[in-house]
Amino acid sequence: MTALTNDISIERSTRSSRLALSTMAAVLCLLALAPLVLGAGAVDRMTALFVYVILAAMWNALAGFGGLVSVGQQVFFGLGAYFTIRLADAGLNPFLSLFAAALITGAISLPLSLFMLRLKGGEFAIGMWVISALTHMLVNLDRLIQGETGTSLISLNAYDSGTRRAVIYWLALASMAALLGILFALLRSRTGAAIQAIRDNEDAAASVGVHVIGTKRLLFVLAAFGIAVAGGLWLASATTFQPKTYFSVQWTAYMIFMVLVGGIGKFEGAILGAVLFFIIETFFGSLGVWYLIGLGATAVIFSLYLPRGLWGEIERRFDLQLLPVGYRLKLPGPTKIQWKQ
DSSP states (O other), X not given: OEESSSSOEXXXXXXXXXXXXXXXXXXXXXXXXXXXXXXXXHHHHHHHHHHHHHXXXXXXXXXIITOOOOSOTHHHHHHHHHHHHHHHHTTOOHHHHHHHHHHHHHHHHHHHHHHHTTSOHHHHHHHHHHHHHHHHHHXXXXXXXXXXXXXXXXXXXXXXXXXXXXHHHHHHHHHHHHHHHHHHHHHTSHHHHHHHHHHHOHHHXXXXXXXXXXXXXXXXXXXXXXXXXXXXXXXXXXXXXXXXXXXXXXXXXXHHHHHHHHOTTOHHHHHHHHHHHHHHHHHHGGGTHHHHHHHHHHHHHHHHHOTTHHHHHHHHHHOOOSSOOSEEEEOSSSXXXXXXX
């Protein structure tokens, strides 16, 4: 906490946020033990939850904090899975292939950003969707993939099912924790302040010395890398790869739903939204098309009546921040005015 006067101060963390970080560390330690006590089905479902958290956090970083709304992020999800298949087929350990594939995808997103980030608003959103569709068609031309027939991550068969399931679970848990940690640190840094300044007004941000394109490119590449990690993890869990599944716009629809319901532009909101989506899918996913209709209707209702999302409403009503990325200006008396980065 930094004191401005005897009565006014600026604080970065609160007692609740410090408690939340300690609690999260303890929960992660407990989750690491889950494969030793849970059944196979529960371990697989928890792995899916970790992937959902990664997807929600990466889309929220791009759109909620950076203002780059995209409906084509499935391109990175699909490429993460595709390059995992390719590297494993070339002889690389399948578990190492997951992260090598994400690095390759992140490297590809760098030149892609050179022209995609020149697009604004709806042009960027639709442009990303077009890139995803084109990439899908190119992947179909690969003889290894066999078009929409797809292929499998055959090299995982070298491991017994119990070991494979546990390793994938631990990799997903570690990836989620690492990516959330990197994103949290980034948003609390000077770069994080620049990211949100660009979201609010690019011209104003540039006028005070923010390197707009470079900052947006950093966020774009980070989101691409994180979503590619999620794609590789999903492939490892499912083992089969069909391009139409991994390059489906449904994945971005899921990301948008989780962030809208949880709270766009709120670090905690993406996590909460992923957990809620996971619960809804677990209990209602078997309803098929009605499940998808329900998701769409829920997203519309939240957009109309709870535009801040669940966490946004909790924060507004109870003045609660568990993972703050901004600053708080404390005034004397009961009134508190919060400054967000």
